[in-house]
Amino acid sequence: MFCKSPPQRPHAGWFQGEVSRTSRPMSAEAADVGVILVDYRSDPQLSTALSALADDASGRTLRVIVVQNSPTATPPASPTGLAVEWIRSEENLGFGRAVNLARARLSTPYLWVLNPDVQPAPSALGILCDYLDAHPNIGIVAPKLLNADGRLQFSVRTFYDLPTLLLRRTPLGRCFPNHPRLRRHLMSDWDHADIREVDWALGACLLIRSAAVPVEVFDPRFFLYFEDVDLCLRLKKAGWPTIYHPQATVRHLHRQASRRNPLSRAGWEHICSGIRFIVKHRGLGCPPSGSIRPESSP
Numbered sequence: 666m667f668c669k670s671p672p673q674r675p676h677a678g679w680f681q682g683e684v685s686r687t688s689r690p691m692s693a694e695a696a697d698v699g700v701i702l703v704d705y706r707s708d709p710q711l712s713t714a715l716s717a718l719a720d721d722a723s724g725r726t727l728r729v730i731v732v733q734n735s736p737t738a739t740p741p742a743s744p745t746g747l748a749v750e751w752i753r754s755e756e757n758l759g760f761g762r763a764v765n766l767a768r769a770r771l772s773t774p775y776l777w778v779l780n781p782d783v784q785p786a787p788s789a790l791g792i793l794c795d796y797l798d799a800h801p802n803i804g805i806v807a808p809k810l811l812n813a814d815g816r817l818q819f820s821v822r823t824f825y826d827l828p829t830l831l832l833r834r835t836p837l838g839r840c841f842p843n844h845p846r847l848r849r850h851l852m853s854d855w856d857h858a859d860i861r862e863v864d865w866a867l868g869a870c871l872l873i874r875s876a877a878v879p880v881e882v883f884d885p886r887f888f889l890y891f892e893d894v895d896l897c898l899r900l901k902k903a904g905w906p907t908i909y910h911p912q913a914t915v916r917h918l919h920r921q922a923s924r925r926n927p928l929s930r931a932g933w934e935h936i937c938s939g940i941r942f943i944v945k946h947r948g949l950g951c952p953p954s955g956s957i958r959p960e961s962s963p
Contacts, residue, residue: 696728698790699771699875701778701882703763705734710918711781712741719744723791728773732763760868761883761892768882773875776882780869783810784916792913793872796860804877804905805897807866808913809857818917819851821863821909824898834939863909864901868893870915877905884945889934891942 700718704711711731718729733740733753743749752766764778775794779785785808793806810820823829829850831837841847848854852863871893873882877900883892884899897907 695726696771696773697725698723698727698775698777698794698872699768699773700727700729701764701767701771701776702729702731702781703734703760704731704738704781705757707733707735707738707741708781712744714779714781714783715741715747715749716744717784717787719747720787721785721790722787723794725790725794728771730767730770732758732767734758734760734763759885759888761887761889762885764883765881765885768878771875776873776875776878778868778871778873778882780917782918783870784918785870786914786916789913789915790872793910796908796910797872797874800908802904802906803908804874804900804903805866805907806872806910806913807863807907808870808872808915809909809911810867810869810915810917810919813916813918815916817857818919819853820867820869820917821857821907822852822865823850824864824894825850830939834936857909857911860908860910860912862906864907865894865897866907866909867917868896869917869919874905877903886941886945888937891939895942895945 702711702714715729715731718727721727727747728750729747730750730752731740733751734757736753736755738753740749740751750770754763758766768776775797777790777793789808793808796806797803807821810818812818825833826846829846832841832844832847833850868883878896882896884895887895901907
């Protein structure tokens with residue numbers, strides 16, 4: 666295949682350093698939620714994400730780990746009251762492998778995987794944790810994502826079929842931006858006001874039950890993109906559904922680098938990950954979306 670899979674072993678030059686000047690990192694035994702963020706080239710939005718975590722009102726104890734996928738990254742100062750553990754790589758491992766590295770250090774019941782460009786509302790984590798507490802059969806719960814201007818972001822979607830994939834990842838989508846298949850895939854005719862099971866959710870903000878991913882969160886063969894689709898599909902097949910919960914809100918400054926410039930590194934990785942996904946699942950491999958249904962109770 667012309668898309669080379671990324672190497673599977675972490676670089677030898679890993680080190681961990683405590684940067685928080687306010688308190689010691691929460692021990693694995695004491696924490697309720699392991700928070701994982703992946704930073705690349707000192708994302709300027711990371712400080713805002715960490716400040717949002719410091720404002721968390723869930724009452725849960727957090728163990729926050731930031732993996733920096735760049736040897737030149739400079740950790741920002743941690744917000745007052747938030748202890749952060751930093752892991753720096755001498756190479757860019759990709760999103761999935763970086764998340765897995767942090768996951769290996771966590772023994773918390775829940776894992777909160779966040780992009781550095783998200784700003785969770787203070788109540789968001791408590792709502793998501795309460796839902797997983799009350800529904801032990803659920804593997805993932807995803808919040809309502811909002812754009813920077815507060816408008817709804819279509820962050821939960823149906824699994825791909827071939828026409829949808831062509832409309833989403835080729836110029837055909839620009840010719841048919843309101844095609845019924847696209848609207849069904851993006852679930853854009855739904856008001857996103859009720860709790861319901863969905864096929865998959867964007868990996869920008871996911872609360873995951875650790876028991877559903879005992880070893881790794883993401884398949885490390887996906888360097889960037891499609892790792893969230895693959896995760897939700899694998900868990901769905903294993904009996905761990907994904908739930909959308911609109912009462913938990915998170916601001917997401919979605920950059921969509923691969924869509925803005927298909928010839929960029931991000932655009933190339935999107936294509937490669939799509940091919941890996943098809944090869945792995947021997948086709949798109951996705952069950953029909955008829956199983957998507959509203960939740961009868963929160």
